[in-house]
Amino acid sequence: MPIPTPFTDAYDKAFLLDTMMGPNAMRIAEEMASFLPLRQGLRVLDLGCGMGISSILLAQKFGVQVFAADLWIAPTDNSRRFQALGLEEQIVPLAVDATKGLPFAHGYFDVLFSVDAYQYFGTNQTMLPGLLEFVKPGGHVAVAVPGLSRELPGGEVPPELRPFWVPQLDDEFRTLAWWRALWEQADGLRLGPCREMDCLRQAWADWLESPNPHARQDVPMMQAEGGKYFSLVQLCGQRV
Numbered sequence: 609m610p611i612p613t614p615f616t617d618a619y620d621k622a623f624l625l626d627t628m629m630g631p632n633a634m635r636i637a638e639e640m641a642s643f644l645p646l647r648q649g650l651r652v653l654d655l656g657c658g659m660g661i662s663s664i665l666l667a668q669k670f671g672v673q674v675f676a677a678d679l680w681i682a683p684t685d686n687s688r689r690f691q692a693l694g695l696e697e698q699i700v701p702l703a704v705d706a707t708k709g710l711p712f713a714h715g716y717f718d719v720l721f722s723v724d725a726y727q728y729f730g731t732n733q734t735m736l737p738g739l740l741e742f743v744k745p746g747g748h749v750a751v752a753v754p755g756l757s758r759e760l761p762g763g764e765v766p767p768e769l770r771p772f773w774v775p776q777l778d779d780e781f782r783t784l785a786w787w788r789a790l791w792e793q794a795d796g797l798r799l800g801p802c803r804e805m806d807c808l809r810q811a812w813a814d815w816l817e818s819p820n821p822h823a824r825q826d827v828p829m830m831q832a833e834g835g836k837y838f839s840l841v842q843l844c845g846q847r848v
């Protein structure tokens with residue numbers, strides 16, 4: 609039974625189409641948030657927030673305080689967006705490179721949240737233990753990444769995907785089993801609901817409607833993929 613995402617379905621679609629940077633991050637955030645005990649007053653780090661639509665969902669739907677941290681999108685851009693929505697007191701935009709360490713106190717966050725970004729910096733054994741330092745004991749980590757629904761046949765990129773495959777996808781696109789095995793090795797984490805997300809197809813369909821040139825390029829890729837290979841992997845855990 610698919611997990612409903614009513615907040616996203618009712619949201620200003622033109623705004624979302626302008627601010628998506630990949631499969632609809634608000635929809636993904638809403639489904640993943642349904643696995644977390646979010647409530648007003650909690651402090652959430654949204655790592656790799658892009659243009660901030662997952663941060664907006666967290667702030668508006670759950671009333672949490674969000675630190676919206678990103679590498680490519682300037683905090684000034686995000687600040688304008690959050691101000692226009694009256695969210696400037698609730699969402700703090702900032703520039704962060706997760707590979708260079710985080711500018712926060714240890715144990716500062718109730719939740720570390722990330723949508724469609726962790727694959728760029730987290731496919732190694734050191735990132736998760738490092739990030740857990742910034743989460744309170746008992747706090748949660750929730751990450752959603754695009755990935756593979758199964759290992760590629762023979763370990764080879766299928767012919768229909770080759771025109772779209774760039775070498776870094778070898779590292780970034782992993783299966784749920786691969787990610788789970790990586791997270792099982794992390795000291796200080798109790799693994800929670802790790803699963804393929806229900807919103808996989810709809811989140812991609814939303815993105816392919818976007819005027820963003822990257823979305824236009826992704827249309828033939830998704831036609832070639834044909835629902836056979838891609839997944840949306842959710843990884844959750846709690847700091848012990």
Ligand SMILES: C[S@@+](CC[C@H](N)C(=O)[O-])C[C@H]1O[C@@H](n2cnc3c(N)ncnc32)[C@H](O)[C@@H]1O
Nearest residue numbers: 629633656657658679680705706723724725728
């Ligand atoms: C595909 S975009 C997705 C953005 C947003 N989460 C969304 O889904 O709309 C990937 C994001 O990951 C962020 N990112 C990549 N490497 C990062 C790093 N080392 N530290 C922080 N953010 C990073 C980029 O800045 C970019 O905004």
